[in-house]
Amino acid sequence: xxxxxxxxxxxxxxxxxxxxxxxxxxxxxxxxxxxxxxxxxxxxxxxxxxxxxxxxxxxxxxxxxxxxxxxxxxxxxxxxxxxxxxxxxxxxxxxxxxxxxxxxxxxxxxxxxxxxxxxxxxxxxxxxxxxxxxxxxxxxxxxxxxxxxxxxxxxxxxxxxxxxxxxxxxxxxxxxxxxxxxxxxxxxxxxxxxxxxxxxxxxxxxxxxxxxxxxxxxxxxxxxxxxxxxxxxxxxxxxxxxxxxxxxxxxxxxxxxxxxxxxxxxxxxxxxxxxxxxxxxxxxxxxxxxxxxxxxxxxxxxxxxxxxxxxxxxxxxxxxxxxxxxxxxxxxxx
Amino acid sequence: xxxxxxxxxxxxxxxxxxxxxxxxxxxxxxxxxxxxxxxxxxxxxxxxxxxxxxxxxxxxxxxxxxxxxxxxxx
Numbered sequence: 001x002x003x004x005x006x007x008x009x010x011x012x013x014x015x016x017x018x019x020x021x022x023x024x025x026x027x028x029x030x031x032x033x034x035x036x037x038x039x040x041x042x043x044x045x046x047x048x049x050x051x052x053x054x055x056x057x058x059x060x061x062x063x064x065x066x067x068x069x070x071x072x073x074x075x076x077x078x079x080x081x082x083x084x085x086x087x088x089x090x091x092x093x094x095x096x097x098x099x100x101x102x103x104x105x106x107x108x109x110x111x112x113x114x115x116x117x118x119x120x121x122x123x124x125x126x127x128x129x130x131x132x133x134x135x136x137x138x139x140x141x142x143x144x145x146x147x148x149x150x151x152x153x154x155x156x157x158x159x160x161x162x163x164x165x166x167x168x169x170x171x172x173x174x175x176x177x178x179x180x181x182x183x184x185x186x187x188x189x190x191x192x193x194x195x196x197x198x199x200x201x202x203x204x205x206x207x208x209x210x211x212x213x214x215x216x217x218x219x220x221x222x223x224x225x226x227x228x229x230x231x232x233x234x235x236x237x238x239x240x241x242x243x244x245x246x247x248x249x250x251x252x253x254x255x256x257x258x259x260x261x262x263x264x265x266x267x268x269x270x271x272x273x274x275x276x277x278x279x280x281x282x283x284x285x286x287x288x289x290x291x292x293x294x295x296x297x298x299x300x301x302x303x304x305x306x307x308x309x310x311x312x313x314x315x316x317x318x319x320x321x322x323x324x325x326x327x328x329x330x331x332x333x334x
Numbered sequence: 335x336x337x338x339x340x341x342x343x344x345x346x347x348x349x350x351x352x353x354x355x356x357x358x359x360x361x362x363x364x365x366x367x368x369x370x371x372x373x374x375x376x377x378x379x380x381x382x383x384x385x386x387x388x389x390x391x392x393x394x395x396x397x398x399x400x401x402x403x404x405x406x407x408x
Contacts, residue, residue: 034368209373209389216377248370252377 001119002167002317004129005063008284009054009157010271011041017151024147031151036247036334040154040272042139048080051157052087052135053094059131059159060095062321067095070161071127074117075103076110076134076276078184079141087135097131107182108243108304109173110134110276111158115300115312116171118162133159134276141184143203152246153204154272158280169297170229171312172222181210182305212249215303219243219253222311223301230313234299235259237313239286243302244268244278251334253301265291265331275304289327290320337407338400340382344375345396358397383407 016039017028031037043051052075060066073095075088082090086103106113114132121127135157142150184204190196219242227234234240234257242250247268254264267285274281279302286292294317301311338358346353349365356365362372376387376399385406392398 034370209369212370212373213377252374
């Protein structure tokens with residue numbers, strides 16, 4: 001399997017830390033030093049579906065394909081505009097695709113899980129071209145009265161078209177039950193025949209220290225295992241792209257694995273934590289920076305609620321795109 | 335070097351303070367360490383001492399961390 005095309009869509013509205021100071025008992029300094037986030041994109045006129053469709057169209061165009069070339073669409077999202085249909089189904093008509101559509105839920109690890117699923121379909125011969133769309137509207141999931149969590153999350157969508165090829169060198173996934181570390185309760189409504197259960201509160205609930213420990217240890221372990229399977233060390237990869245959850249996690253993983261900071265780009269300062277969209281959106285920024293060259297190896301890693309985690313090594317063979325953006329505007333190297 | 339000294343040295347390095355100023359009664363907060371600093375420090379200590387530390391039993395003092403590491407190492 002290899003990546004044939006990549007696209008990204010962001011809401012136009014950027015909400016800065018200074019704006020959050022007006023809403024919450026927080027400060028720009030606190031948010032920056034503890035998370036690395038300066039601003040995040042929040043949907044205003046957009047929807048999760050419109051972001052998904054926009055990103056998908058760009059990915060198809062970048063791959064030189066149309067919707068008709070797709071054999072499967074996989075969507076990942078914490079919460080679409082509807083509980084059902086899936087976002088994969090919602091974008092199908094807009095892409096003029098005619099193929100099975102399904103959403104896959106592995107929280108922030110969704111994109112890596114979707115790559116593995118797509119690889120299984122392609123390797124088995126059941127599909128030739130698969131579209132993966134990771135579209136997130138976490139601004140509608142988070143509790144905006146909880147200053148500990150709402151400052152972290154942002155909206156956006158990343159999409160890739162994958163097809164036959166030798167780009168994927170290795171991939172590993174993992175999961176272990178751990179609801180209390182990180183969860184968001186169901187929006188289920190009360191039923192007259194069922195006693196109400198659950199805390200009834202809305203938002204993203206997180207045990208910060210435990211999530212930090214899980215994130216750092218699982219990322220290091222998954223990246224080392226995936227790299228070993230590909231016959232290399234993580235520090236030898238040209239680029240290491242980690243799920244953009246918190247700059248402190250990124251720095252800790254980098255130090256643990258001995259990765260050169262110049263090889264570990266981030267964009268969390270601009271976009272915040274966008275759950276499953278964060279890895280494809282970071283890959284998109286790297287691709288459009290012109291820094292990513294054919295022949296480079298990429299190590300991708302993510303972790304999330306479940307708890308889930310996963311990593312993969314990819315050999316990139318796409319040429320540098322025509323549309324480039326100065327990496328000083330989009331990427332940060334901590 | 336015993337456990338207290340090793341932990342005091344690690345804390346001092348992270349906090350930018352003197353190791354001999356850190357006592358079992360010292361609170362992590364007094365060292366300007368936030369919750370993620372403490373979490374990362376604990377991960378490093380777990381690797382150093384080959385133990386697993388239960389963060390829920392810590393009371394915010396250096397002494398409670400030393401005690402956990404010593405007991406986990408038995």
